[in-house]
Amino acid sequence: MKAIRRFTVRTVLPEPLRRLEELILNLRWSWHHETLDLFRSVDPALWEAVGHDPVRLLGEVAPDRLRRLASDRRFLRMLHDAxxxxxxxxxxxxxxxxxxxxxRAIAYFSPEYGITTSLPQYSGGLGILAGDHLKTASDLGVPIIGVGLLYRHGYFTQSLSPDGWQLERYPPIDPNGLPLTLLREEDGTPVRVSIGLPQGRDLHAQVWLVRVGRVPQLLLDSDVEDNDQAARDITDRLYGGGGDHRLLQEMLLGIGGVRAIRAYCRITGHAAPEVFHTNEGHAGFLGLERIRELVAEAGLTFDEALEANRAGTVFTTHTPVPAGIDRFPRELVRKYFGGVNEEKGIPADRVLELGAEDYPGGDRTVFNMAVMGMRLAQRVNGVSRLHGEVSREMFGGLWGGFDTAEVPIGSVTNGVHAGTWVAREVLELAARRVPSVLESAQGWEGVRDVPEGDIWRVRRTLRARLVAEARRRLRASWRQRGASDAEMSWIDDALDPDVLTIGFARRVPSYKRLTLMMRDPERLRAILLDPERPVQIVIAGKAHPADEGGKRLIQEIVRFADGEDVRQRIVFLPDYDMALGQCMVQGCDVWMNNPLRPLEACGTSGMKAALNGGLNLSIRDGWWDEWFDGQNGWAIPSADGLAAPERRDALEAAALYELIEDHVAVMFYDRDGGPPRRWLEMVKHTIATLGPKVLASRMLRDYVQEYYVPAAASARAMAAGGYSGARRLAAWKERVRKAWPGVAVEHVESTGEETLHVGARLAVRVVVDLGGLDPGDVAVEAVYGRVDAADAFIAPSYLELAAAEQAEDGRLRYAGEIPLARSGPFGYSVRVVPSDPGLAGQAELGLVALPPAPQGMTNGNLR
Known part of the structure; x- marks a missing residue:
């Protein structure tokens, strides 16, 4: 007989141990080794049995043990010190x-967070990045409030069938068994937020408070008695369901999340956020809620509120592929934002405009969450330099008329939280040998002076730990697949702590190419079983439950790894989670990554491996394209542009095999009676050069200085004087948009073409019809520089021309001199763009007036 409901009964701690609860309810313990030591000392065997989960530890520790600890002076001293x-x-x-x-404060919205394995509210890289963002904000003192959803079943746990097929299970999660508390009003009642639904119904949610160091994290949970069963199930699982279910999750995250922040600030006195950071499009509806607030409370129009909202909003896109973006049928969105749900001053048609793909090549039938997020944010970024370029191309239609390079999408390359991902042994070695790395970016050069023997001993320790963990997980997996003890005897010798170890772990969409390494199975087998330079590969990853193709890739790799001749050298470990991820990035000598370029937005696992002394073997995609220097790992040649996928895979797989055989393995086993000197020189170079770049502290400083501070300044300017800035900018934009069809470049001429040489100046004169706009509303620019064979500019420069005099019929003449600074093919054109101090950039409105072809280009060769 099974229980009809499961819940957690928390222990009552003796008075001397009460501060244990204080430590447990702040997730700083997840990256603070001294606190983890304290938890371990409560009951070392039980600590291992509960998977290093302190809430479970206290729930299962024997009362006699707690009574003894309550009088243990040494333990109490450790407790109070911590x-x-x-x-x-x-x-x-x-x-x-x-x-x-x-x-004063920043709100950070994300659909998932990877803080610790004990709080399973993440599926992959987006959540892990969000978790590192909050932890780093805590370490740097950045006043962020995190907002997300509490999923009662989290993401799925993965197991394998006897024939290697992925199986999913969604175990229930009891919030009372997690390190969090309910947000309560001053009278003790739980806080409730609600959002409107069709037919006059409401969706209610309670708010759980998680302490991530200094950062409060608010998680909304719809499993409350005020809801019917369908509404209670809205927050059932991460990325679960489709259609209405998924849309309601995102409405609760965005709209309910803003309301939860307002309640939290009211109750605690925390400063209200000036900046709102939307981590991917899932939370995009937060902008609509802020517009609603401004319309209802400040008396702004929709357009005025839109400008006030945009000024303080940052949007980060994480996907380089359209399939990774949530898109809903327009009529479904109308269902939830129209009719009785239509807010005063927030017409459903205006809501639909925000997510419309109304640009060339767009799908007019869908509502695009990323497009809405970008229209609601004045500042947008990708997560690596290459991803910024891909995003400008992918979303360029939103700023039609501007060249791709001018699309206002920047980039902040992701980083990783060292306290979470760097092995304790590495941190302790750094503290002994190069304490300067903890103080400044320049201090990382000291890594080059660390004795090679010290590094080699630490690397061997971490590799051995990975081997032990892999064997434990293999044994559990094979037992679950139905194997007997006799059939599992080989696992005792699976992998070898002294063999070159390559790691490959990630989600399993097709573009990440899990099975590229198996393109030539016989060659892979020869690499694994080489008698002089053997290689072992540890693999992990989950396919989305609906991705049958991804599941087939997993089955293919599992069947190969099950082979009796290779299973001691290649293993697939199911149920990839943070704990396994930590063990792999710390224990692998090489981190392998072979996506289809340029479909990896950033990828951070290789960063984590590098900080632990691992080397990267990767396609030049994401962050690796940006920071590979030829000495910090190996770049797999990419066959970009080949139309035949099979041919591309064959070429890149062959290059991968060659690198492993002739470079990676050769260098690792080049011992000469001692540690591999050339290998360790590369390790030290990698840590010294990549260390200060890949840290999340660098990433968050970039966000603060390049995005948050400017966004706060813009938001203050919009709000000043009763939102007079927002009112003025909205009216100005409306006037410019109405007049823009009449703006034209009517005549362009230049003098001096007969004496083109480096150092000369080309005089340009332009006649412009402003269509009734004032000269201060626009900038008239010369665009100039080197051109290619098709007369397209290569990294052009811009010169604002000065208004010289009035021409006939109210037109204006503009003039300037273009400097000819370099030789070779050269060209120029002119354009008119809107200009106002309230704009983040000239492309913000997507409006540009160009001269009629072919007059706009005068080209020639500079001598």
Missing amino acids: ADELQDYLTADRWYQSLPDAP
Whole structure:
């Protein structure tokens, strides 16, 4: 007989141990080794049995053990030291507190967060990045409030069938068994937020509060008695369901999330956010809620509220492929934002315009969440330099008329949280040998002086730990697949702590090419079983439950790894999670990544491996394209542009095999009686050069200085004087848009073409019809520079021309001199663009007036 309901009964701690709860309810323990040592000392065997989950630890520890600890002076001293140190950490000024005019608070919205394995609210890289963002904000003192959903079944746990097919299970999660508390009103009642549904119904949610160091994280949960069963199931699982279900999750995240923040700030006195950061399009509806607030509370029009909202909003896109974006039928969105749900001043048609793909090649039948997110944000970024380029191409239609390079999508390359991902042994070695790495970016050069023997011993320790964990997980997996003890005896010798170990772990969409390594199975087998330079590969990854193709790829790799001749050298470990990820990035010598370029937005696993002394073997995609220098790993040649996928895979697989055989393995086993000197020189170079770049502290400083601070300044300018800035900008934009069809470049001429040489100046004169706009509403620019064979500019420069005099019929003449600074093919054109101090950039409105072809280009060769 089974229980009809499962819940967690928490232990009552003896008074001397009460501060244990204080430590457990702040997730800083997940990256603070001294606190983890304290938890381990409660009951070392039980600590391992509960998977390093302190809530479960206290729930299962014997009462007699707690009574003994309550009188154990050594343990109590450790407890009070840890709790006092936590309080110091939470209250001391940090980097952010030294910044002038920084935002008072920033709201950060994400559909998933990877904080710790004990809080399973993540599926992959987006969530892990969000978790590292919050942890780093805590370390740097950045006043972020995180917002997400609490999924009662989280993401699925993965197992394998006897024939290697992925199986999914969604175990229930009891919030009372997690390190979080309900957000409550002053009278003790739980906070409730609600959003309107069709037929006059409401969707209600309670709010769970998670402490991530200094950062409060609010997780909304619809499993409350006020809802019917369908509404209670809205937050059932991460990325579950489709259609209405998924849309309601995203409405609750965005709209309910803003309301949860308002309640939290009201109850706690926390500063209200000045900047809202939307981590992917899933949370895009937060902008609509902020517009609703401004319309209802400040009396703004929709357009005025839109400008006030945009000024303080940052949108980060994480996908380089359209399939990775949530798109809903337009009529479904109308169902939830029209009719009785239509808010006063927020017409459903205006909502639909925000997500419309009304650009060339767009699908007019869908509502695109990323498009809405970009229209609701004044600042947009990708997550690596290459991804920024891909995003400008992918979303360029939103800023029609501008060249791809001018599309206002920047980039902040992701980073990783060292406290979470770097092995304790590495941190301790750094503290002994190069404490300067903890103080400045320049200090990383000291890594080159660390004795090679010290690094080699640490690497061997971490590799051995990975081997032990892999064997444990293999045994559990084979038992679950139905194997007997006799059939599992080989696992005792699976993998070898002294063999070159390559890691490959990630989600399993087709573009990440899990099975590229198996393109030539016989060659892979020869690499694995080489008698002099053997290689072993540890693989992990989950396919989305609806991705049958991804599941087939997993089955293919599992069947190969099950082969009796190779299973001691290649293993697939099911149920990839943060704990396994930590073990793999710490224990692997090489991190392999072979996506279809340029479909990897960033990828951070290779960064984590590098910080632990691993080397990257990767296609030049994402962050690796940006920071590969020829000495910090190996770049797999990419056959970009080949139309035949089979041919491309064959070429890139052959290159991968050659690199492993002739370079990676040769260098790893080049011992000469001691540690591999050339290998360790490459390891030290990798850590010294990549260390300061791949840290999330660098990433978050970039966000603060390049996005949050400017966004806060813009938001303040819009809000000043009763939102007079927003009112003025909205009226100005409306006037410019109406007049723009009449703006024209009517005549362009230049003098001096007969003496073109480097150092000369080309005089340009332009006649422009402003269509009734004032000269201050526009900028008239000369665009100039080198051109290719088709007369397209190559990295052009821009020169604003000066209004010279009035021409006939109210037109204006503009003039300027173009400097001819370099030789070779050269050209110029002119354009008119809107110009206003309230704009983040000239492309913001997507409006540009160009001269009629072919007059706009005068080209020639500069001598």
